[in-house]
Amino acid sequence: xxxxxxxxxxxxxxHDTRLPPGQxxxxxxxxxxxxxxxxxxxxxxxTFEVDGxxxxxxxxxxxxxxxxxxxxYEGAIHCVTTWSKFGMRFDGxxxxxxxxxxxVGADAAFAVARSHTGYTTNLPLDDLxxxxxxxxxxxxxxxxxxxHGGPARLLVPHLYFWKSAKWVSGLTLLAEDRPxxxxxxGYHDHGDPWLxxxxxxx
Amino acid sequence: xxxxxxxxxxHPGPWQTARVNGIRRETPTAKSFTLTLSEPRAFWPGQHxxxxxxxxxxxxxxxxxxxxxxxxxSAELDLTVELLPDGEVSSFLHDAVExxxxxxxxxxxxxxxxxxxxxxxxxxxxxxIVPLMSMLRRARALGEPDLFRLVASVRGxxxxxxxxxxxxxxxxxxxxxxVPDGYARPPGxxxxxxLxxxxxxxxxxxxxxxTAFCDAATRxxxxxxxxxxxxxxxxxxxxx
Numbered sequence: 001x002x003x004x005x006x007x008x009x010x011x012x013x014x015h016d017t018r019l020p021p022g023q024x025x026x027x028x029x030x031x032x033x034x035x036x037x038x039x040x041x042x043x044x045x046x047t048f049e050v051d052g053x054x055x056x057x058x059x060x061x062x063x064x065x066x067x068x069x070x071x072x073y074e075g076a077i078h079c080v081t082t083w084s085k086f087g088m089r090f091d092g093x094x095x096x097x098x099x100x101x102x103x104v105g106a107d108a109a110f111a112v113a114r115s116h117t118g119y120t121t122n123l124p125l126d127d128l129x130x131x132x133x134x135x136x137x138x139x140x141x142x143x144x145x146x147x148h149g150g151p152a153r154l155l156v157p158h159l160y161f162w163k164s165a166k167w168v169s170g171l172t173l174l175a176e177d178r179p180x181x182x183x184x185x186g187y188h189d190h191g192d193p194w195l196x197x198x199x200x201x202x
Numbered sequence: 203x204x205x206x207x208x209x210x211x212x213h214p215g216p217w218q219t220a221r222v223n224g225i226r227r228e229t230p231t232a233k234s235f236t237l238t239l240s241e242p243r244a245f246w247p248g249q250h251x252x253x254x255x256x257x258x259x260x261x262x263x264x265x266x267x268x269x270x271x272x273x274x275x276s277a278e279l280d281l282t283v284e285l286l287p288d289g290e291v292s293s294f295l296h297d298a299v300e301x302x303x304x305x306x307x308x309x310x311x312x313x314x315x316x317x318x319x320x321x322x323x324x325x326x327x328x329x330x331i332v333p334l335m336s337m338l339r340r341a342r343a344l345g346e347p348d349l350f351r352l353v354a355s356v357r358g359x360x361x362x363x364x365x366x367x368x369x370x371x372x373x374x375x376x377x378x379x380x381v382p383d384g385y386a387r388p389p390g391x392x393x394x395x396x397l398x399x400x401x402x403x404x405x406x407x408x409x410x411x412x413t414a415f416c417d418a419a420t421r422x423x424x425x426x427x428x429x430x431x432x433x434x435x436x437x438x439x440x441x442x
Contacts, residue, residue, distance in 0.1 A: 009261040037420040185313030186213045
């Protein structure tokens with residue numbers, strides 16, 4: 001790789017080992033990137049569904065999903081546009097809890113998450129299970145804003161943040177991978193920030 | 203009528219080097235960099251490139267910048283870079299990079315905001331004009347300027363990018379704070395009539411700017427009867 005003449009990087013002391021390659025610490029900022037107009041979703045009409053290759057499709061209302069056992073994530077998030085953010089605290093429900101209720105079918109290996117806006121993103125099922133993924137409605141103790149995906153978004157913090165679908169409305173379990181919105185537009189099917197899987201072919 | 207570009211927007215190739223062939227100041231906080239790619243790649247207006255800087259100790263920083271030039275047969279393209287407060291990459295590009303320097307780049311990136319030549323209206327807030335300028339230049343280069351109309355909102359005349367080039371029958375500028383001498387429209391934020399004047403039937407909308415600008419512009423467009431499915435939005439956040 002070519003060195004850039006004159007570039008030493010800003011004074012950064014020791015390298016922050018929490019940062020995946022090519023990422024920077026956004027500090028207190030939480031940049032916003034989505035392609036839809038920001039929707040305003042009424043929790044009275046909000047639902048979340050798990051369907052596809054499951055034993056019995058399941059559907060929760062806002063009150064029903066919030067009555068499930070609570071689960072918290074504390075840690076970092078990483079956006080493909082190169083910012084990372086540390087010390088985040090999200091509260092919601094573990095995707096494991098939702099999948100246990102629906103019952104994962106024997107052939108299920110992938111999932112497509114969908115949003116109330118029509119946004120989709122695909123993930124291997126293994127990245128949604130084992131305490132690695134949540135549906136969350138609070139961040140740092142406050143309800144999630146519309147612009148950050150409120151009332152509820154998917155949270156898969158070990159993958160680039162476009163996998164954490166805003167305004168999430170459901171998961172469909174599949175036997176084969178089916179690329180979602182960004183993935184059809186050249187972004188990676190998996191999206192592991194530590195492997196810098198930003199774009200198709202990485 | 204020009205045929206619509208078929209299929210999907212071009213995908214990024216591998217990392218490559220690009221030589222800085224020209225640097226132009228657009229505003230007090232924006233510069234355009236003309237790059238010559240070592241391996242030219244096709245792109246559509248609305249796509250962006252990644253620029254990666256590498257320090258001697260292996261430290262790297264990379265950011266995405268929209269392409270401002272129109273697609274052409276040449277290996278050159280223009281990126282316009284806004285200098286951001288504390289922007290590690292933008293401040294290096296503004297303050298340290300000179301003509302003749304070589305940068306690592308990759309692209310083009312982005313499919314949803316790429317323009318396929320269907321009649322469109324661009325709505326730009328501030329630096330959000332950059333990808334829309336590529337569309338405007340493309341339409342003009344094709345000799346079909348009405349394929350792309352532009353409404354650009356800026357605070358004052360000194361904040362307008364591409365000031366000597368952007369004006370024309372298909373362009374209207376909204377000054378929100380200060381207007382040039384003799385300008386008919388008083389200063390003020392984008393309004394429904396500003397959009398209505400540029401809208402006719404069946405235009406695709408490309409909205410680019412800050413989150414607040416994009417949401418305001420989108421609300422105006424929806425109120426003017428544009429279906430949400432025809433509105434594409436690209437938000438410029440704090441990305442250094």
